[in-house]
Amino acid sequence: MTDTVHTDAAQVAHDDHADHDDHGLSDLGYVKVAIFLAAITAIEVALSYMVDDLGALFLPLLLGLMLLKFFMVVLYFMHLKFDNKLFSLLFYIGLGLAVGVYLAALFTFRFFS
Amino acid sequence: MTDVAVHTTAHDDHGDHAGHHTSTGLSNNKLGMWMFLGSECLLFGGLISTYMLYRGRTAGESGPDQLWDIPFTSASSFVLLMSSLTMVLAVSAAKRKDDRNTNLWLCVTALLGSLFVAGQVYEFTTFYREGVGYTTSLFSSSFYTLTGFHGVHVSVGLILLLATVGMIVKNRVPGDKAEVVELVGLYWHFVDIVWILIFTLVYLIPT
Numbered sequence: 001m002t003d004t005v006h007t008d009a010a011q012v013a014h015d016d017h018a019d020h021d022d023h024g025l026s027d028l029g030y031v032k033v034a035i036f037l038a039a040i041t042a043i044e045v046a047l048s049y050m051v052d053d054l055g056a057l058f059l060p061l062l063l064g065l066m067l068l069k070f071f072m073v074v075l076y077f078m079h080l081k082f083d084n085k086l087f088s089l090l091f092y093i094g095l096g097l098a099v100g101v102y103l104a105a106l107f108t109f110r111f112f113s
Numbered sequence: 114m115t116d117v118a119v120h121t122t123a124h125d126d127h128g129d130h131a132g133h134h135t136s137t138g139l140s141n142n143k144l145g146m147w148m149f150l151g152s153e154c155l156l157f158g159g160l161i162s163t164y165m166l167y168r169g170r171t172a173g174e175s176g177p178d179q180l181w182d183i184p185f186t187s188a189s190s191f192v193l194l195m196s197s198l199t200m201v202l203a204v205s206a207a208k209r210k211d212d213r214n215t216n217l218w219l220c221v222t223a224l225l226g227s228l229f230v231a232g233q234v235y236e237f238t239t240f241y242r243e244g245v246g247y248t249t250s251l252f253s254s255s256f257y258t259l260t261g262f263h264g265v266h267v268s269v270g271l272i273l274l275l276a277t278v279g280m281i282v283k284n285r286v287p288g289d290k291a292e293v294v295e296l297v298g299l300y301w302h303f304v305d306i307v308w309i310l311i312f313t314l315v316y317l318i319p320t
Contacts, residue, residue, distance in 0.1 A: 024201075024205070027202055027205055030198060030201045030202060030205070031198065033198075034194070034195065034197070034198035037194055037197075038191060038194060038195070041187065041190060041191060041194060041312075044312075044313060044317060045183065045184075045187045045317070047317075048183060048316075048317040048319075049183075051319055059318065062313055062317060062318065063313070065313075066309060066310065066313040066314075069309045070306050070309050070310065073197060073302055073305055073306050073309065074302075074306060076201075077197050077198075077200070077201045077298075077302045077305075078298075078299055078302045078303075079295075084139055086137065086139060086144070087139075087143065087144070087147045090144065090147040090148050090151050091147050091150055091151045091154075092151075093151055094148075094150070094151020094152055094153070094154040094155060095151065095154045097154070097155060098154040098155045098157075098158030098159075099158065101155070101158065102158045102159065102161070102162040105162055106162055106165065106166065109166055111165060111166060
């Protein structure tokens, strides 16, 4: 009986482990993502000292790097890449609504002109 | 003894898969958290937009370009970014049912979060001493409101982290332990992604 219990417990643990392998990166994978994010942050800071040199390229570059960092965290650390699509839908609806509403507000106040 | 072990295993198994008994087959707690985070986008979107509109509206006091200490804020940002790593390692340990490492990483995350909040308090104090109070100008009001709201969110996250550690130590986590840690993690990562936006839009882009 005791053996059976151990077997059951091991099976549950095994199933659980297998499940979570499919639902995210390994710990080393997370460390690699964090190093990548830190490197992008360093590049962003370096770019902020090169405003005059970069000219018109400065803003698109900085915003691109910001979005890259944003989505790296959302997709890998928050597991949206591996989770059910309904979670993504709920988050992106809120995000899309916020971006749309506030872009419209900024255009109304002639922020971009 | 054997009966107790069998019962415990069955209970844990049930707890792990509680989400699969809902009408969507997903955890309602997790759905609720994602919906909450989606709504938080609207709150921070409003605060960021307001700051962008008013960042040039100073009243003779130092403006953003004179106030910011980019190396200091970059270090703060790095600390918060690394707290996201320790948080995801806590979630990973919780999924392996490794309570010791879960608590360790949650405590490291709380420590890094505390460092970030301390940095923000230092920054606010420095700005105040330079004559930039909350009601000095539209720029200062919108800046303090945006970064203050973010700081409050980090502080709430710290309370959640420490409460989770306490519940794990006392073995009083309601439901699935891994899911509780994951929900706290989602909130913490959200606070981090909001700072990713604030750091670039507020600090790195010149007025």
